[in-house]
Amino acid sequence: MLKKTADPTEHFPTGHPNVAYGKIGVLLVNLGTPEGTSYWPMRRYLKEFLSDERVIDVSRPIWWFILNCIILTTRPTKSGEAYKQIWNHELNESPLKTITRSQAEKVADALADHPRIMVDWAMRYGLPPIKEKIERLRDAGCDRVLLFPLYPQYAAATTASVQDKAFDALKLQRWQPAIRTVPAFHDYPVYIDAVVSSMNAHLGTLDWTPDLVLASFHGLPQRYLDLGDPYHCHWMKTARLMREKLGWGKDKLQVVFQSRFGKEEWLKPYAEDTVRDLAKNGTKNLAMIMPAFIADCVETLEEIAIGLKEVFEENGGDNFTAVPCLNDSDDGIKMLAALVENELAGWL
Numbered sequence: 150m151l152k153k154t155a156d157p158t159e160h161f162p163t164g165h166p167n168v169a170y171g172k173i174g175v176l177l178v179n180l181g182t183p184e185g186t187s188y189w190p191m192r193r194y195l196k197e198f199l200s201d202e203r204v205i206d207v208s209r210p211i212w213w214f215i216l217n218c219i220i221l222t223t224r225p226t227k228s229g230e231a232y233k234q235i236w237n238h239e240l241n242e243s244p245l246k247t248i249t250r251s252q253a254e255k256v257a258d259a260l261a262d263h264p265r266i267m268v269d270w271a272m273r274y275g276l277p278p279i280k281e282k283i284e285r286l287r288d289a290g291c292d293r294v295l296l297f298p299l300y301p302q303y304a305a306a307t308t309a310s311v312q313d314k315a316f317d318a319l320k321l322q323r324w325q326p327a328i329r330t331v332p333a334f335h336d337y338p339v340y341i342d343a344v345v346s347s348m349n350a351h352l353g354t355l356d357w358t359p360d361l362v363l364a365s366f367h368g369l370p371q372r373y374l375d376l377g378d379p380y381h382c383h384w385m386k387t388a389r390l391m392r393e394k395l396g397w398g399k400d401k402l403q404v405v406f407q408s409r410f411g412k413e414e415w416l417k418p419y420a421e422d423t424v425r426d427l428a429k430n431g432t433k434n435l436a437m438i439m440p441a442f443i444a445d446c447v448e449t450l451e452e453i454a455i456g457l458k459e460v461f462e463e464n465g466g467d468n469f470t471a472v473p474c475l476n477d478s479d480d481g482i483k484m485l486a487a488l489v490e491n492e493l494a495g496w497l
Contacts, residue, residue, distance in 0.1 A: 169290025173266050173496055174326065175489055176282055177253050178311045179299045179444060181274030182243040186232045191225035198274045203310040228447075235450040245446040246272070249299070251477040252444065252485060259486035263497055266489075267291055273311050280318035286326070293327045293496055295489065299443045301340055302383035303333035304369060331492050335383040336390060339487045343480040344440050345394045351472045352436060359436035359470070361401055363423065364388055365453060366441045368406035368415040381416065387440055407439075408448050424457045428464035435461055438472040443481070445474045 183194035199205055199216055237247050253270035260266050267289060271282040286294055298311040312330055319325050334340050352359065366384045374381045388404050395402065405420040420437075427435060437457065439449045454471035461469045475481030490497070 169288065170292055171265065172286075172290040172292070173263075173493065174283075174286030174289075174291030174294040175256070175260075175266060175268045175297060175493075176279070176286065176294060176315075177249065177256065177268070177270040177297045177299055177485070178279060178315075179245060179249045179270070179272055180307065180446070181272040182245045182446075183229075183232065183275060184242075186229040186236055188225045188229065191229045191232070192221055194275050195225055195228060196221060201274075201306075201310055203313065204306045231447055231451045234455060235447060243447070244450060245444055248444040248474075248476050252299075252482065255477050255482045256485050256489065259482055260489065263490075263493075265497075266493075273314055279311070279314045280321075283315060283318050283326075284322075287322070287324075291326055293329075295329045295331065295492055295496075297331040297485075297489065297492075300441070301333065301443070302335045302366070302380050302387060302441055304380040305373065305378050306369065308333065329492055329496075331488060333379075333383055334488055335387045337488065339484045341387070341390045341394055343475055343484040344438070345391055346480050347475055347478065348436075348438050348472050351470070355468075355470060357434050357468045359468075360432050360434045361403060361427075362436045362438060363403050363405050363420070364391065365405050365407045365420050365437050365439050366416075367448065368409050368419070370411075371414045371416060374416065384441065391440065407452060420453075421457060421460055424460050425464050428461045428466040431465075433465075433467040435466055435468070436470050436472060439474060442474045443485075444476055449474055 181194065181198065184190045196216070199220065202209075205212055205216075232243060235244055236242075237244055240247055249270050249272070253268050257266075257268035260268065267286060269282050269286060271277050271279045273279065283294065296312065296315050298308045300307045300311075303309075315328070319328065348362070364387075366387075369378065369380055384404065388402065392398065392402050403423070405418050405423045406416045407420040409415045409419060424435070424437075437453055439453060442449050449471065458469045458471070475484065
């Protein structure tokens with residue numbers, strides 16, 4: 150457990166069982182990570198991830214065959230190679246795990262003035278699992294838990310999936326803690342301010358000036374938007390508020406979508422196609438920022454910072470930079486702590 154607090158001042162009556170109570174748990178939850186880069190750890194992770202009906206909502210029998218007989222025979226090796234390029238060899242874990250752990254520790258420190266709060270972290274896929282961490286918080290005396298999916302823009306494939314998994318765990322508990330969930334924070338000033346401040350600080354370290362900045366959001370199938378998913382509206386508002394904060398127009402901050410998977414149409418424009426076209430058409434200096442990611446991961450460190458940098462340079466571009474995510478920076482922790490305090494109003 151990352152943050153321990155003293156017991157409340159209330160006292161049990163004589164003879165009452167000695168149980169922990171009166172604390173407030175905060176559980177930060179990110180997407181997930183494999184436990185290694187070799188075939189079997191990658192296969193286990195991808196199987197759990199791609200078996201989630203919130204992520205892939207096609208016919209189960211058809212998808213079972215595609216996943217188990219095709220995808221899981223080849224993709225683990227390919228994905229493992231991507232993870233090898235960004236792996237934290239010192240701790241033998243992915244950067245996402247390193248960063249999310251640090252975020253939880255630093256948020257706990259930032260909330261030290263609230264001694265009833267206990268902060269922990271989990272992953273939707275892989276380890277540590279949500280169920281285990283909810284049980285640990287409850288056993289430590291948290292009769293109220295704030296579930297914090299670390300996704301600024303709501304999508305059923307991300308935020309809803311985290312909440313599904315948490316509620317599945319609660320179904321097994323006879324004595325459930327009270328639960329709150331942090332809503333999408335795509336338009337919260339503290340989030341917009343942190344993202345813009347982080348970007349300006351990074352660009353200020355360069356000895357060149359970007360011709361434009363691409364804000365890359367994780368893609369979704371177009372069909373999900375047509376079914377009513379609000380993700381499209383959320384990223385549009387995030388981009389608009391960033392432009393307003395910066396005083397930029399759409400020509401200076403453009404939106405693209407990354408991490409396309411499968412053959413159906415996804416939200417456009419696609420990041421790789423846009424980067425290639427910009428380079429071919431004379432853009433020499435390009436920066437990319439990923440506002441949908443609170444922590445750097447394989448999608449930001451390998452797909453963007455390595456992969457799209459190569460695409461840009463191979464097609465005529467000169468200078469490329471990927472703005473680091475908020476991670477456990479001062480601005481990032483200030484933002485997370487502020488969101489927690491806002492959602493705990495009344496409980497504190």
